[in-house]
Amino acid sequence: MNYWFPYKDVRKYQEQMMDLIQKSLVEKKHCLIRAPTGLGKTVSVLSSTLKFAKENNLKVIYLTNKTTGQTQPLKEFQEIQKKFSKDNKLFGGRIISKKDLCLLKEVKDLESETFYTICERNKDKICKFYKNYKKHVLKNNEILKKIIGSDVSKFMDIFALRDDIEKHCPYYSIKKYLQVYADFILLDYNYMLSPFIRKGFFDAIDLSKCIVIFDECHSLPNKCQELSSIKVSTNIFLACIDEMNDYRKKYIEEKVSERNEKDIEQEIDETIGLVASFDKIICDIIANRRKNEISFDLKKITELSKKEDYMIDKSEIKNSIEVLSYFSSLILEDKKKSRCFSLVNFLKLLLDVQEDEKFIQFIEIKKINEKRYSYLNIHCLDPSYLFKDVLENSYNVIGFSGTLFLEEFKKLMNFPEDTMSADIESPFTKDQRKVLIFPKDYANFTLKTRNENVDLKSNQMIKMINSMKGNVLVVFPSTDVFNIYVPKLKDKLNKVIYLRPFSDDYLDSDDYRIQRDDILNSFKKEDNAVLFSIAFGSYNEGVDFIGCLQNVIVVGFPYPGITYKRKCLEDFFAKKFNDKDYAKFLTSMLPGLEKSIQSAGRPIRSFEDKAVVVFYGKQFGPGIWKYHKFINLFPIDLKEHCIITTEFSDLIKEIESFKY
Numbered sequence: 001m002n003y004w005f006p007y008k009d010v011r012k013y014q015e016q017m018m019d020l021i022q023k024s025l026v027e028k029k030h031c032l033i034r035a036p037t038g039l040g041k042t043v044s045v046l047s048s049t050l051k052f053a054k055e056n057n058l059k060v061i062y063l064t065n066k067t068t069g070q071t072q073p074l075k076e077f078q079e080i081q082k083k084f085s086k087d088n089k090l091f092g093g094r095i096i097s098k099k100d101l102c103l104l105k106e107v108k109d110l111e112s113e114t115f116y117t118i119c120e121r122n123k124d125k126i127c128k129f130y131k132n133y134k135k136h137v138l139k140n141n142e143i144l145k146k147i148i149g150s151d152v153s154k155f156m157d158i159f160a161l162r163d164d165i166e167k168h169c170p171y172y173s174i175k176k177y178l179q180v181y182a183d184f185i186l187l188d189y190n191y192m193l194s195p196f197i198r199k200g201f202f203d204a205i206d207l208s209k210c211i212v213i214f215d216e217c218h219s220l221p222n223k224c225q226e227l228s229s230i231k232v233s234t235n236i237f238l239a240c241i242d243e244m245n246d247y248r249k250k251y252i253e254e255k256v257s258e259r260n261e262k263d264i265e266q267e268i269d270e271t272i273g274l275v276a277s278f279d280k281i282i283c284d285i286i287a288n289r290r291k292n293e294i295s296f297d298l299k300k301i302t303e304l305s306k307k308e309d310y311m312i313d314k315s316e317i318k319n320s321i322e323v324l325s326y327f328s329s330l331i332l333e334d335k336k337k338s339r340c341f342s343l344v345n346f347l348k349l350l351l352d353v354q355e356d357e358k359f360i361q362f363i364e365i366k367k368i369n370e371k372r373y374s375y376l377n378i379h380c381l382d383p384s385y386l387f388k389d390v391l392e393n394s395y396n397v398i399g400f401s402g403t404l405f406l407e408e409f410k411k412l413m414n415f416p417e418d419t420m421s422a423d424i425e426s427p428f429t430k431d432q433r434k435v436l437i438f439p440k441d442y443a444n445f446t447l448k449t450r451n452e453n454v455d456l457k458s459n460q461m462i463k464m465i466n467s468m469k470g471n472v473l474v475v476f477p478s479t480d481v482f483n484i485y486v487p488k489l490k491d492k493l494n495k496v497i498y499l500r501p502f503s504d505d506y507l508d509s510d511d512y513r514i515q516r517d518d519i520l521n522s523f524k525k526e527d528n529a530v531l532f533s534i535a536f537g538s539y540n541e542g543v544d545f546i547g548c549l550q551n552v553i554v555v556g557f558p559y560p561g562i563t564y565k566r567k568c569l570e571d572f573f574a575k576k577f578n579d580k581d582y583a584k585f586l587t588s589m590l591p592g593l594e595k596s597i598q599s600a601g602r603p604i605r606s607f608e609d610k611a612v613v614v615f616y617g618k619q620f621g622p623g624i625w626k627y628h629k630f631i632n633l634f635p636i637d638l639k640e641h642c643i644i645t646t647e648f649s650d651l652i653k654e655i656e657s658f659k660y
């Protein structure tokens with residue numbers, strides 16, 4: 001047998017997946033698989049890769065987008081280890097972020113970026129845990145075998161393991177253990193995609209001897225773009241000037257042995273002048289703006305600076321970076337964060353990306369709770385930029401997801417032509433999920449049409465929700481549509497109503513997450529409730545509705561908002577692929593399709609689940625423009641099982657006849 005499959009019965013679709021992976025490993029080719037949730041993807045991938053890795057002296061690097069998704073792969077590895085490791089001595093484990101594992105309180109509490117830099121630069125001097133690690137663990141790996149052994153369950157509660165490691169830096173100790181012993185290493189995406197973090201972790205691992213697996217790989221393009229971009233508040237300039245003034249005396253004291261005081265004073269004043277001038281230029285651009293997103297680049301800044309007392313150009317910025325860096329190191333000796341440090345990173349990237357068409361620079365203005373905030377962005381348009389190294393240098397890359405548009409994904413991430421791929425059918429039976437499409441012209445919620453036929457559309461939504469048994473998730477395409485329709489529905493439903501947390505501006509904040517989880521936890525306890533959410537909100541992906549969701553209604557097609565960033569992305573892809581329509585599809589349709597399919601996948605996670613999914617929107621039916629035939633782009637399991645209804649009464653009959 002070519003696999004180490006730990007369970008009694010292998011399902012047909014699992015075998016299909018394992019065969020393809022096996023072939024890709026033997027032929028040393030990359031492999032992409034779209035397979036629906038519930039198929040047992042994780043165990044299939046591990047069963048085929050681990051055996052091959054062990055026999056060929058390779059390591060399996062399994063990457064998840066979030067650490068919350070690591071329990072399953074760890075459990076499956078444990079099953080494989082139990083069954084096949086007696087003679088093979090299979091080792092494995094995981095590591096979480098260095099900051100979370102850090103034991104040095106005064107460094108651990110620093111802002112992320114600062115934390116990594118301080119730990120990297122100063123660990124030898126300031127950290128007793130690192131010194132212990134160097135003295136004991138680094139010299140004698142056997143210590144790790146005593147603490148961890150081959151018991152992978154120790155990694156389930158990694159904080160307990162951290163405590164076991166006690167006096168030695170847990171991050172460096174676990175890293176060493178994984179580098180020396182592990183056949184299987186479970187990490188989050190950042191370890192592979194962020195060049196800085198990868199260098200730190202893979203310093204002793206040869207990437208060409210690694211099978212690199214990306215779980216839920218549909219999120220790779222966004223992640224790669226995010227990791228090569230930078231965003232800072234425009235308040236940064238004034239905050240930096242304050243910091244420099246506060247630490248001016250200390251700066252002079254430290255430098256005075258090298259140069260005379262007057263020169264040092266001048267150096268500081270010149271840097272403050274540059275930062276103040278930068279601030280003034282940005283404020284003027286914002287004051288004279290007509291839009292909430294305004295592009296800028298260094299050329300524009302240099303031209304505008306000519307009118308100021310201070311000339312901002314490449315060489316002046318380089319000089320200031322040196323001074324700001326020194327200030328930031330002084331500040332970080334006393335404080336958790338330094339704005340000078342953030343400005344240095346911003347200015348370095350600004351210098352690096354001039355003349356690089358992969359990058360755009362723009363100012364973004366947002367209104368949050370009636371207050372205006374503005375940010376400077378340097379954004380990477382090319383998702384394949386950071387990925388290139390991994391693709392070219394690893395043994396092979398295996399990516400899989402339930403929401404993957406194989407051809408598009410291959411192109412976006414620059415996978416070579418010979419990459420192997422498969423679209424695997426759903427293991428679930430037809431009577432588990434009924435997928436209904438209602439593509440009437442009026443079921444349209446675009447900017448132009450969202451306010452048309454509001455009463456008709458509201459009444460139809462009320463009828464659909466009231467005819468559904470159990471809990472319902474309703475996914476609106478945008479906050480605006482949510483705000484138009486939810487008030488019309490609220491009082492006419494025979495279900496308990498839950499609304500998503502309000503402002504989208506806080507999607508990444510802790511407040512938002514707490515609010516979201518509270519709502520979700522209450523909703524899960526219901527058996528006849530409706531949760532109103534939006535497609536680009538947080539109930540659509542990575543949220544578990546196991547056993548508590550029987551219906552989903554996707555209201556209208558969720559086009560992403562029209563932003564400067566999206567427009568630039570469209571132009572970039574049009575040039576890259578030499579096809580304007582395709583670029584429009586990639587930037588406007590594909591994200592909406594992914595969100596719609598993710599919504600449809602929410603309720604069915606196991607063979608016990610049953611659900612009705614309704615796509616209520618004109619765009620879900622066959623259309624005139626080639627890329628509007630969204631139904632053709634649905635994965636096989638949705639496309640082949642869906643029922644298109646054009647009479648509303650038929651749609652209701654289909655819902656009512658479903659056996660939940």
Ligand code: SF4
Nearest residue numbers: 102103119127130169
């Ligand atoms: S070496 Fe380890 S314990 Fe010390 S600062 Fe770095 S992460 Fe923290």
